[in-house]
Amino acid sequence: MENNTTSEENEKEQKSTKDENGQQDEHNTTEDESGSKEEQSATKEDNVEQQQEEQKEEKRQESSEASGFGSGIPKESAESQKSWKSQATESKDEKQRQTTESNTIESIMVGKAWELCNATAGYDYIPCLDNEAAIKKLTSRRHFEHRERHCPEDPPTCLVSLPDGYKESIKWPESRNKIWYHNVPHTKLAEVKGHQNWVKVTGEFLTFPGGGTQFIHGALHYIDFLQQALKNIAWGKRTRVVLDVGCGVASFGGFLFERDVIAMSLAPKDEHEAQVQFALERKIPAISAVMGSKRLPFPSRVFDLIHCARCRVPWHNEGGMLLLELNRMLRPGGYFVWSATPVYQKLEEDVQIWKEMSALTKSMCWELVTINKDKLNGIGAAIYQKPTTNECYEKRKRNRPPMCKNNDDANAAWYVPLQACMHKVPTNVVERGSKWPVNWPRRLQTPPYWLNSSQMGIYGKPAPRDFTTDYEHWKHVVSKVYMNEIGLSWSNVRNVMDMRAVYGGFAAALKDLQVTYPRSYDLLHADHLFSKLRPRCNLVPVMAEVDRIVRPGGKLIVRDEANVIREIENMLKSLHWDVHLTFSKHQEGILSAQKGFWRPDTSP
Structure with a gap:
């Protein structure tokens, strides 16, 4: 133990000092000798007390570890922390900190007198999305800049009010099908989308029949339709982590739990009110975000599958900049499921979008694996796969879209402007994304291949x-x-x-x-x-x-x-x-x- 070593060194120093004192002038007064002995005795007593305290501390530490407290908490390595102090020094420092801090705390x-936030959004206030002053200063809204994050320089210290009649939320899994109306008192989406089976007002509840524009006969039927269209999707095994873009009320993500898949449902805070708020009240993971002018807040190559069911995102516009953002987040070998009218309808606009989308995905080296029609729902889905090597990129006749510069960090996500470029597939076997992770659930506890023992x-x-x-x-x-x-x-x-x-x-x-x-x-x-x-x-x-x-x-x-x-x-x-x-x-x-x-x- 470090503390015991310190005590032993102290005793050696004291013995050495005593020997040296013995060689000093014998003409020292009796009073001086008496004082020296008292000091040495006091020092020894202090050391004994310190050793006893340290032994007690060791026992407390062992007891603490057995119960899961204290030393059971992993400590960060010395590389990220200053050198450890002895327990005695730490205790002394802690007492000093307590003295100076306790009074002020x-x-x-x-x-403290807390106050309610005085915000137009009221009980739906999101500081980074409802920053009216910052939004008014925007010079353009063309890329939905007004739906993006604009966090105030001074974080608010006020409290958000509760809706009148708020109740403790309904427990899962019942919450997937209904929530208290007063907890999310918004009816506009029910009025606009009620006929499409999204959400309905039923007495004191908002109910979710489980359908939507693309899966009127239930999300589970649609999920199984995708599995039948491509066996290699393998819900809950090969495919575990999904991003659902333009999620609506997140029924797709909510029912993927039945197949042991976890989806991050994503939608903007827009004219459909807080779709994500419905999702969260239903106990479905979701995030308020928009595919606009900046990267989404996720690192690169993390999603097994990305899904868009009539998500209203113009993937083919501006050199495919938004689709290239999906390419950044999708694992090499991962799938993009596009279930939208251009896939299965022949209206002039749909035909043109399909033509442009086909050219774009081909230039990105995405393989169109399958197009399947669901006769029961009257819809279809195109499933694309991202390449696992750079071979196709190197053989392209035109460098469009271009490859990103070597110094562009694909993992940088916060407030990074979108670019119409692609990052190369990692080729080093110890680099994340160079191969597919192990299947779920082994993936949960198996160290990733890219974690190096060195x-x-x-x-x-x-x-x-x-x-x-x-x-x-x-x-x-x-x-x-x-x-x-x-x-x-x-x-x-x-x-x-x-x-x-x-x-x-x-x-x-x-x-x-x-x-x-x-x-x-x-x-x-x-x-x-x-x-x-x-x-x-x-x-x-x-x-x-x-x-x-x-x-x-x-x-x-x-x-x-x-x-x-x-x-x-x-x-x-x-x-x-x-x-x-x-x-x-x-x-x-x-x-x-x-x-x-x-x-x-x-x-x-």
């Missing part, structure tokens, strides 16, 4: 071992700590956002608990997120955002440094959240809290 947060992982082990350690750690924490110690009822949790995922081990650990991932409102999980944000961010707007996206009745779990846990606890109390548990040991802590229905008083 208590005084600022416990008595690479040091975030926790200081070879990357593949790091990946496995992360998965095993979160399986233990989820089953032992969160279920037994915190008493979290996973049957009441559907969609989860892990706000600092690292390898995704927490999400993987939830697979057998029948909850979905990635974004929604039932549970937010933060593993050492706030201590990472704290040096560069004011945590007040962060907590306001947490409060905004968690449902009343939803929960927050935080694992972090003890002083950060105290700060978060005080903020949550000021928000009138019910803090169920706070637990701290050796500068590490855990907190569990539940949001209630409280909102600030609007009366003068």
